[in-house]
Amino acid sequence: MTASGFSLVLNATDGGARAGVIESPHGAVDTPAFMPVATQGSVKGVTPQELQELGAGIVLGNTYHLYLRPGIEVIEEMGGLHEFMGWKGPILTDSGGFQAFSLRAMAKLSDDAVVFRSHLDGSLHRFTPESAVAYQERLGVDVMMCLDQCVAADGSEEAVREAMERTHRWAARCRDAWKSSRQALFGIVQGGVSEEMRRESAEFITGLDFPGYAVGGLAVGETKAEMYEMVSFTGELLPVDRPRYLMGVGSPEDLVEGVSRGMDMFDCALPTRVARNGALLTPEGRINVVAARYSRVKGPVQEGCDCLACVGFSMGYISHLFRAKELLGLRLASIHNLRFVQRLMEEMRCRIVSGDFDDFAEDFLGRYRPTDEAARMAQKRRWMRERVGG
Amino acid sequence: MTASGFSLVLNATDGGARAGVIESPHGAVDTPAFMPVATQGSVKGVTPQELQELGAGIVLGNTYHLYLRPGIEVIEEMGGLHEFMGWKGPILTDSGGFQAFSLRAMAKLSDDAVVFRSHLDGSLHRFTPESAVAYQERLGVDVMMCLDQCVAADGSEEAVREAMERTHRWAARCRDAWKSSRQALFGIVQGGVSEEMRRESAEFITGLDFPGYAVGGLAVGETKAEMYEMVSFTGELLPVDRPRYLMGVGSPEDLVEGVSRGMDMFDCALPTRVARNGALLTPEGRINVVAARYSRVKGPVQEGCDCLACVGFSMGYISHLFRAKELLGLRLASIHNLRFVQRLMEEMRCRIVSGDFDDFAEDFLGRYRPTDEAARMAQKRRWMRERVGG
Numbered sequence: 001m002t003a004s005g006f007s008l009v010l011n012a013t014d015g016g017a018r019a020g021v022i023e024s025p026h027g028a029v030d031t032p033a034f035m036p037v038a039t040q041g042s043v044k045g046v047t048p049q050e051l052q053e054l055g056a057g058i059v060l061g062n063t064y065h066l067y068l069r070p071g072i073e074v075i076e077e078m079g080g081l082h083e084f085m086g087w088k089g090p091i092l093t094d095s096g097g098f099q100a101f102s103l104r105a106m107a108k109l110s111d112d113a114v115v116f117r118s119h120l121d122g123s124l125h126r127f128t129p130e131s132a133v134a135y136q137e138r139l140g141v142d143v144m145m146c147l148d149q150c151v152a153a154d155g156s157e158e159a160v161r162e163a164m165e166r167t168h169r170w171a172a173r174c175r176d177a178w179k180s181s182r183q184a185l186f187g188i189v190q191g192g193v194s195e196e197m198r199r200e201s202a203e204f205i206t207g208l209d210f211p212g213y214a215v216g217g218l219a220v221g222e223t224k225a226e227m228y229e230m231v232s233f234t235g236e237l238l239p240v241d242r243p244r245y246l247m248g249v250g251s252p253e254d255l256v257e258g259v260s261r262g263m264d265m266f267d268c269a270l271p272t273r274v275a276r277n278g279a280l281l282t283p284e285g286r287i288n289v290v291a292a293r294y295s296r297v298k299g300p301v302q303e304g305c306d307c308l309a310c311v312g313f314s315m316g317y318i319s320h321l322f323r324a325k326e327l328l329g330l331r332l333a334s335i336h337n338l339r340f341v342q343r344l345m346e347e348m349r350c351r352i353v354s355g356d357f358d359d360f361a362e363d364f365l366g367r368y369r370p371t372d373e374a375a376r377m378a379q380k381r382r383w384m385r386e387r388v389g390g
Numbered sequence: 391m392t393a394s395g396f397s398l399v400l401n402a403t404d405g406g407a408r409a410g411v412i413e414s415p416h417g418a419v420d421t422p423a424f425m426p427v428a429t430q431g432s433v434k435g436v437t438p439q440e441l442q443e444l445g446a447g448i449v450l451g452n453t454y455h456l457y458l459r460p461g462i463e464v465i466e467e468m469g470g471l472h473e474f475m476g477w478k479g480p481i482l483t484d485s486g487g488f489q490a491f492s493l494r495a496m497a498k499l500s501d502d503a504v505v506f507r508s509h510l511d512g513s514l515h516r517f518t519p520e521s522a523v524a525y526q527e528r529l530g531v532d533v534m535m536c537l538d539q540c541v542a543a544d545g546s547e548e549a550v551r552e553a554m555e556r557t558h559r560w561a562a563r564c565r566d567a568w569k570s571s572r573q574a575l576f577g578i579v580q581g582g583v584s585e586e587m588r589r590e591s592a593e594f595i596t597g598l599d600f601p602g603y604a605v606g607g608l609a610v611g612e613t614k615a616e617m618y619e620m621v622s623f624t625g626e627l628l629p630v631d632r633p634r635y636l637m638g639v640g641s642p643e644d645l646v647e648g649v650s651r652g653m654d655m656f657d658c659a660l661p662t663r664v665a666r667n668g669a670l671l672t673p674e675g676r677i678n679v680v681a682a683r684y685s686r687v688k689g690p691v692q693e694g695c696d697c698l699a700c701v702g703f704s705m706g707y708i709s710h711l712f713r714a715k716e717l718l719g720l721r722l723a724s725i726h727n728l729r730f731v732q733r734l735m736e737e738m739r740c741r742i743v744s745g746d747f748d749d750f751a752e753d754f755l756g757r758y759r760p761t762d763e764a765a766r767m768a769q770k771r772r773w774m775r776e777r778v779g780g
Contacts, residue, residue, distance in 0.1 A: 041710065045717035047702065070685055070710045077686055078706050086702050295460055296467055312437065312476050316468050320431065320460045327435035327720060 055342035080140030445732035470530030
C-alpha cells in the first residue's frame with residue numbers, strides 16, 4: 001500500500017532546518033507545522049474557523065478518546081471526522097496506544113493486543129495493530145499512526161528494548177493492515193535515549209517504507225539535552241523525502257530546537273492547556289495573566305500580536321476574566337497561545353527560506369525564558385508515571 | 391437632571407405592543423429589545439463582536455458584581471465599562487440592590503443603606519441610593535437603575551408595602567444624586583401582585599419624572615398569570631413616551647407576553663444559563679441536546695437558524711461536545727440561544743410594524759411549549775428564598 005495524494009515537497013533547507021509543503025487529500029500544509037490538539041474532536045474552546053484564521057493547517061485527534069466517545073461508528077455515520085468536527089483541512093490521529101497504555105487504563109498487554117479499561121466507565125476494550133489502523137481509516141483522517149508502545153524516560157533498558165521490539169512487530173502488522181490509499185500511515189521510531197536502539201529502530205521502521213516517520217518516546221521525562229540529542233541523532237537516520245513528526249512536543253523553545261534538528265511536524269496540548277490556567281505565551285516566556293499586577297494594564301497581552309485577544313481586549317480585562325472565572329478568558333487565552341505558536345512556525349518557515357534560520361533561532365532562544373527545567377521535569381515525570389509507568 | 395442624548399421614539403404600535411428606537415450616547419437600540427446579561431462584564435463565553443453579529447443592541451451589567459470585582463475604580467481607570475469589556479453599544483446596569491439584598495449577603499438594612507457581605511470574601515460593604523448611582527455613573531453606562539428593594543412573591547403584604555415605600559424614598563434620593571446628563575436613570579415600580587400598591591407605586595415613581603421606567607418585583611415566584619396581569623396593569627400606568635423595562639424576564643413565552651403588554655426592554659440570564667446545561671431553544675420549546683437520541687442527528691439544532699452553531703455544526707456534534715464536556719459546546723449553545731431570542735425580538739418588531747403582531751404571538755405561543763409551570767415555580771421559589779427571602 002502507498003498513499004496517493006500524499007507527499008512532502010521541500011522548498012528550502014537551512015542547516016538542519018527544512019521548509020516545505022505536505023500535500024494531502026484535504027489540502028496542503030506548510031512545514032514545519034504545529035498541530036493543535038483536538039483530543040475529542042474539538043480544540044478546547046476554539047472553532048475550526050478560528051483555528052484556520054490563526055494559521056493552523058492541520059489538527060490532531062486522539063483515536064482512544066474518539067473510539068470511546070462518541071465511538072468510531074457514530075463518527076463514520078456522521079460522515080467522518082472532518083465532517084463531524086467541521087474542520088476542512090488535514091487531520092492526523094494518534095493510534096490510541098499512548099492512552100491505552102496508561103497505568104490506569106491498561107489491563108493486559110500481549111503481543112497480540114493491548115487490553116485496557118475505559119476512563120469513562122471502566123469497560124474493557126482491546127486495540128490490536130490491525131484494529132488501530134482500521135479505526136483510523138474509518139475516521140477518514142489524512143495521516144494515521146501505527147500502534148506503538150512508549151515507556152517513560154526512567155524505564156529500564158530492558159523495558160525500553162521490549163517496547164521497541166514490540167513496536168517493530170506491530171509496525172509491520174499495521175503496514176499490512178493498511179487498506180486505504182487515500183490515507184497515509186506513519187511509522188514510529190522508538191528506542192528511548194539509547195543511540196544504539198534508536199539506530200536499530202530507525203533501520204527497522206524505515207525498512208518498512210512508510211509515507212512519513214515519527215520520532216516517538218521522547219518528551220516523556222528525559223532532560224531537554226537528552227531529547228535534543230536523540231532528535232538530532234534519529235533525524236539523521238530518516239529519509240530526506242518523508243515528513244518527520246516529533247510527537248508530543250510543542251513548548252516554544254522545543255519547537256525551535258526541533259525545527260533546527262530537521263523535524264517537520266509537532267503536536268502538543270501545552271498551548272491550550274496552560275492557557276486555561278492563565279499562562280500566556282510571550283516572546284519573553286510564559287506570564288501568568290491572573291496576577292494582580294496585570295489588572296490595570298491597558299495594553300494587550302503581547303504588543304503587536306494580531307490575535308483576537310490582543311487586538312480586541314486589554315490585558316487588564318483578560319486578567320479580570322480569569323479572576324472572575326469567566327469562560328471568555330479561557331477562550332481568549334487559548335486563541336492567543338495558539339496564535340503565538342502558529343506565528344512562531346510562520347516565522348521559522350520564512351527564515352528557513354531566507355536562509356537565516358540560525359539567527360532567528362538564536363534571537364528567539366536568547367529572549368525566551370523557558371519554564372524552570374527542574375520543576376518541568378518533576379512535573380513531567382509525575383505525569384508520565386501516572387500515565388504510562390516506568 | 392435630565393438625560394441628554396437619550397430618548398425613545400415609537401415607530402408603531404399594534405394593540406398593546408410597541409416598536410421603536412431608543413437613542414443613547416452609545417448608539418440606537420431597536421425596541422422591543424432583549425439585553426443579554428454580562429454580570430461580570432462578559433456574556434459568558436461570547437465576544438462583544440459575536441453579540442453584535444447575533445443582533446444584540448444593548449447588554450446588561452451587574453453593579454454589585456463589578457463593584458466587588460474588579461472594582462469600580464479599576465473599571466474607571468481602564469476607561470469605563472464599555473472600553474473595559476470591548477462593547478461599543480449601549481449598556482444598562484442594575485443598581486446592585488437585588489444581589490445585596492440576597493439572604494446570604496445582607497447584613498443590615500436601614501433606610502439609610504443596605505450593608506452586605508461580599509460573596510467572594512465575606513467582607514462588609516454598604517450601598518446607599520447615592521452611592522449606587524455614583525458607582526453606575528463612574529462605570530459610564532448609558533442606563534442606570536435606582537436602588538430598590540425587591541421581595542419574593544410569597545412575601546407578606548406588609549413586607550411588600552415596606553419594601554415599596556423604601557423603594558420610593560430611595561428613588562427620590564437617587565433622582566437627587568444623579569449628576570451625569572450623559573447617562574439616563576430609570577425609576578422602578580414595585581408593589582408585588584397588588585393592584586392597589588402597583589398603582590400607588592407607579593404614581594409615586596412617575597411623579598419623579600425619570601427618562602425610563604422599570605417594572606420590578608416580578609418574575610420572583612408568582613404564577614405566570616399573576617405576572618402577566620401585573621405587567622398589563624402597571625404598563626398602562628406608565629407614560630407612553632418613556633421606555634418600559636420588565637426586569638429579569640426573558641423566557642421566550644414571557645418575552646412575547648411582555649411585548650404584547652407594552653414592554654420595551656427585557657433582561658434575563660436564562661438563554662445563556664440553560665445553554666450551559668445543554669438546553670437549546672427551538673420554536674417548539676427547549677430541547678436537551680445532551681440526550682443520546684441526538685447523537686447521530688446530521689442536521690442543525692434548528693432548521694433555518696442562521697447562528698454560528700446551526701450553520702457550522704450538526705446537532706450530533708454539539709451533543710457530543712456536551713457529553714464530552716468540551717468548552718466549545720457551552721459556547722455554541724449560548725450563541726444559539728441568544729440568537730434565538732434576538733431573532734424573536736426582530737420578528738416581533740417587524741410584526742408590530744406590519745400590524746399583525748397578534749397573529750405572530752398566537753402562532754408562536756401555540757407552537758412553543760414552555761417549561762412545566764409547577765416545576766418552574768418550585769424552582770423559582772426555591773431560588774428566590776435563597777436570594778431575597780420571603
